[in-house]
Structure formats: C-alpha cells, structure tokens
Amino acid sequence: MKVVCAPDSYKEALSAVDAAAALARGVRGVLPSADVVELPVADGGEGTTETLMAALGGQLIAVDITDALGRPRTAELGWVASECLAVVDVAQGAGLHHIEVELRDPYRSCSSGVGHLVSAALDLDPRRVVIGLGGSATNDGGAGMISALGGRLLDCNRRPVTPTPEGMNNVASLDLSELDPGLAGVEVILASDVTNPLLGPDGATAVFGPQKGVTPARVPVIEKVLAGWADVLETATGREVRDLPGAGAAGGLGAAFLALTGATLRPGLDVVAEAVGLEEAVRDADLVLTGEGRIDGQTRFGKTPWGVAEIARRHGVPVVMLGGEVRPEGRALIDDTIVAVEPIHTGYTDLDEALDNTGADLEQAAASAVERIR
Numbered sequence: 001m002k003v004v005c006a007p008d009s010y011k012e013a014l015s016a017v018d019a020a021a022a023l024a025r026g027v028r029g030v031l032p033s034a035d036v037v038e039l040p041v042a043d044g045g046e047g048t049t050e051t052l053m054a055a056l057g058g059q060l061i062a063v064d065i066t067d068a069l070g071r072p073r074t075a076e077l078g079w080v081a082s083e084c085l086a087v088v089d090v091a092q093g094a095g096l097h098h099i100e101v102e103l104r105d106p107y108r109s110c111s112s113g114v115g116h117l118v119s120a121a122l123d124l125d126p127r128r129v130v131i132g133l134g135g136s137a138t139n140d141g142g143a144g145m146i147s148a149l150g151g152r153l154l155d156c157n158r159r160p161v162t163p164t165p166e167g168m169n170n171v172a173s174l175d176l177s178e179l180d181p182g183l184a185g186v187e188v189i190l191a192s193d194v195t196n197p198l199l200g201p202d203g204a205t206a207v208f209g210p211q212k213g214v215t216p217a218r219v220p221v222i223e224k225v226l227a228g229w230a231d232v233l234e235t236a237t238g239r240e241v242r243d244l245p246g247a248g249a250a251g252g253l254g255a256a257f258l259a260l261t262g263a264t265l266r267p268g269l270d271v272v273a274e275a276v277g278l279e280e281a282v283r284d285a286d287l288v289l290t291g292e293g294r295i296d297g298q299t300r301f302g303k304t305p306w307g308v309a310e311i312a313r314r315h316g317v318p319v320v321m322l323g324g325e326v327r328p329e330g331r332a333l334i335d336d337t338i339v340a341v342e343p344i345h346t347g348y349t350d351l352d353e354a355l356d357n358t359g360a361d362l363e364q365a366a367a368s369a370v371e372r373i374r
Contacts, residue, residue, distance in 0.1 A: 001374065002035040002286045003027045004317075006278060006303035009047040010324050012097060013358035014046045017041035017054050019330045022359045023289045023322075026366025031374065037285070039276045044191035044268025045134025045303045046091035049078040052130070053087070055276040061374060065116035068094045068137040077117050085128050086121035090250045091135030093117045093142070095353045096212055097263045099137045104213035106139035107222060111253055115148025122182030130271060131257060133192035133249040139209050139222055140157040140164055141198065141229045142256020143171075149260075150178040153232075165225045172200070174236035179260075188263035191271040193302035196248035198241070198255045199227055204248035212251070226252060233259050269307035279311055287373060288312045288319045289366055295323035295330035295341055306333075313337040324358060350374040 005023035009016045020038040027036050039055075042048040044264055058080035065075045078087035083227055093114035096104065114136075121129055138144065143153060143163035152175040153161040153168065161171045196202050205214065205222045212232065214222060229252075230242040237259040241247050242329055246265040247255035257263045273279065290308040298308045299321075308321045318339045323330060326343040344365040348354040354361075 001031055001287070002037070003370070004037045004281050004288045006039045006041050006308045007288050008042055008286060010045065010358050010362070011293040012326065013293070014362065015356040016051050017043055018359060019362060021368040022362040026363040027289070027370050029363070030367050030370045037281050039278055039281055041269060041276060041278065041304055041308060042132070042272050043134065043193050043302070043307070044132040044271070046089065046095065046097060048088060048132035048134070048191060048268065048272065049076065049087045049089045049092065051272055052275050053078040053080070056083070058085070061120070063117055063120040065093060065113040067098050067113055068105065068111070069099060073098065075113065075117055077121050079124055084126050085130065086124055086126040087130045087132070088114070088117045088121055089132040089135070090253055091132065092116050094136050095136045096135055096137040103329070103343060104137060106137065106212045106214050106251065107165045107218055109138045110140045110144025111136065111138045111142055111251065112144035112148040112163065112373070114253060115145035116232065118145065119149055119180055122180055122186070125182070128187045128189065130189045130191055131263070132268065133190050133194065133246070133254055134268065136250040137212055137252070139205055139212060139214060139251035141226050141252030143168060143229060146174070146251060146256055146260065149183070151176050152178070165222045168225050168229055171229060171232055174232050176236055179364045183261055186261070188257060188261040189255055189271065190246060190249070190254060190263045190265045191268035192246055192249045192254065192265060193267050193269065194249035194254070195245040195347060197243045197245070198230055198247040198252050199223065204252045208251065209250070223279060230255065247318045267302065269304055273307070273311065278308070282312050282317055283315050285317050287370070288317055289322065289369065290319060291322035293324040294327070295321050295325070295333070296327035297329035299330060299333060309338050318373070320373070322362060322365045322369070339373070342369065
C-alpha cells in the first residue's frame with residue numbers, strides 16, 4: 001500500500017515538515033511495510049520556505065531583521081545554490097505569529113523585515129526569487145519593504161515619512177533612486193492564493209485587516225492611506241497595480257512587488273506542489289493524508305488540503321483530511337474523493353495542552369484513519 005502524507009503546517013503547533021513526519025509514523029505503526037511518502041506542502045504562507053528547502057535540498061540562511069513592530073529578531077530565507085533560487089516568506093519577515101495578540105496593530109506596523117530578507121536574498125545573486133505572500137501582520141502596502149530596500153517615502157517638503165499607515169497620511173512621493181539594484185533582471189514569483197485587489201470592499205484592508213487587529217473604526221482610515229499610497233507607488237514605478245489580482249495580498253505587499261518588479265503571481269500550492277513532485281507521487285498512491293490547523297467552509301477556497309485533494313481527485317485516489325479543528329461545514333467537504341474529515345484533538349479543555357500534543361495526536365489520527373480504510 002502506498003500512502004502519501006502531504007499536510008500543510010498546523011499553525012502555532014507543528015511545521016508542515018514535522019506534520020508529514022507525524023503522519024508517516026502513524027501510518028507505519030499500522031502498516032510497517034507500507035510505501036509511505038512524506039511530502040510537506042504549503043500555499044505561500046508560513047512554512048513555505050522550510051517546505052521548499054526540504055524538497056529541493058536547499059539551505060536556510062539566518063538574517064537579522066526587525067519584526068512588524070520594529071523589534072530585532074532573526075529570520076530565515078531559503079537558498080538553492082544549484083538553481084540560483086532564493087525563497088522568502090513574508091511570514092518570516094513580518095509575520096503575524098511573531099506579534100503578541102495584545103500588541104497586534106497594523107496601523108503602527110510595517111513590512112521592513114520583508115525588505116531586509118529580500119535584500120539578503122539579492123546579495124546571493126539569484127536568478128529567481130519566490131516570495132511566499134501570506135501570514136503578514138502588516139497593512140502598509142509594502143511601504144516598509146520598499147524603504148528597507150532603499151526607497152524613500154517623502155512628504156510634500158521632501159522630508160522622510162515613516163512607512164506605517166499612521167505615518168503615511170502625508171506621503172507625497174517615492175524616491176527610488178537608491179533602490180537595491182539587485183532587483184533589476186531578477187525573476188520574481190509571488191506564491192499566493194489571494195487574488196484580492198489592493199483597495200475597496202474586496203481589498204487588503206476590508207477583507208484581511210480585521211484578522212490582523214484592524215478595528216472597524218480604523219478600516220476607512222487605513223483604506224484612505226493606501227489609496228494615497230497607490231497613487232504615489234504607481235507614479236514612481238509607472239505601473240498601475242492597485243486593481244491587479246493579488247495586489248491586496250499580505251497587506252498590500254503584493255502591490256509593492258508587482259509595481260517594483262512586474263512579478264508573476266501564481267497559486268502558492270502550485271509552486272510548492274511542482275517543487276515537491278506531488279502529482280507524480282499521488283498518481284499511483286492508494287491513499288493521501290492531508291490537513292492543517294483548521295478545516296472549515298473556507299477550505300475549499302484555495303486552502304492547501306483542498307488543493308491536495310484536487311490533485312488526488314484527478315487520479316482517483318481517496319483523501320483523508322485531518323484538522324487541528326474541524327468545523328461542521330468542514331465535514332460537508334466529504335465526497336467521492338474526500339472520504340473522511342476528522343479532528344485530531346479530542347478531550348482537551350486547554351488550548352496550550354492541545355497545541356503541545358499536536359504531533360502525537362496527528363500520529364494517532366493517521367493510524368486510526370489507515371485502520372479504517374485499509
């Protein structure tokens with residue numbers, strides 16, 4: 001029996017790499033002779049770099065940056081020397097999971113840490129740079145990232161402007177004369193399933209801002225700031241980006257990358273699936289195990305487990321989804337391909353305890369699934 005273990009990360013508990021290993025242990029505990037393939041996947045969010053490095057035999061390189069609140073921390077970028085490929089996660093440079101819940105405030109946050117990572121990646125002289133656009137704590141339209149790469153935000157008197165929504169009320173121009181020259185000629189691929197524009201009811205602020213801590217009263221304030229920033233950004237680069245699909249990804253970092261580099265936007269799972277050879281592995285499998293932190297009504301809209309299931313569907317391979325949490329609407333995903341949707345945690349009343357036991361619970365859930373299906 002061949003079983004493919006292709007999970008995303010279980011947020012705040014387990015990386016995709018460790019989740020795949022836990023699933024594999026569960027399968028082997030029931031079927032010691034099974035052909036078990038560990039293929040951790042990601043969709044451009046947290047863990048994309050680690051997942052791609054594991055698949056491509058690349059290395060993780062530590063970089064000193066500042067987080068979304070300007071505090072120093074060490075982040076990692078990925079480097080595959082044989083392919084001259086660098087990988088940067090926005091979640092590493094300006095990740096929401098690095099900011100304490102009570103301190104989350106996109107109005108006073110910026111994406112400069114992403115710029116620090118991109119700058120370090122450019123120092124490696126890559127041919128291609130993959131940017132995982134997900135998991136950001138920011139809503140600055142990429143202003144902080146551009147500042148860290150040498151761009152200067154200026155007011156009408158040519159004085160520097162702080163690259164946060166709070167500080168960008170009076171931004172009048174963007175000076176790109178000292179922008180990192182390494183950006184020129186580099187192919188930039190944006191890995192993201194977000195196709196929202198920068199502005200409007202479907203834009204970065206209205207849709208994703210509240211998830212990051214933007215209060216209802218702040219939504220129109222930040223929306224106005226980003227509208228002004230879009231004018232400045234488009235004037236400086238000569239590219240109209242505000243309405244492009246993906247411009248609203250990662251608090252508007254999508255717009256900044258599209259404006260600066262003319263980047264290509266691709267579904268994050270497609271980028272990772274190609275790199276890890278997911279389709280080839282699934283083609284002759286007997287079962288696929290996948291999952292992430294939550295399985296709910298949003299799972300079918302571009303989430304990693306759904307993308308994995310769609311690949312399995314093409315080859316008639318059954319799929320079991322295992323979630324840290326499974327909402328009632330998640331069970332509605334069950335069909336001819338997705339044969340089970342199950343929570344991995346049972347009986348816990350304390351969230352921290354459940355998170356601590358994610359690896360063991362995932363292993364047990366995999367074992368139970370194989371027992372039922374074999």
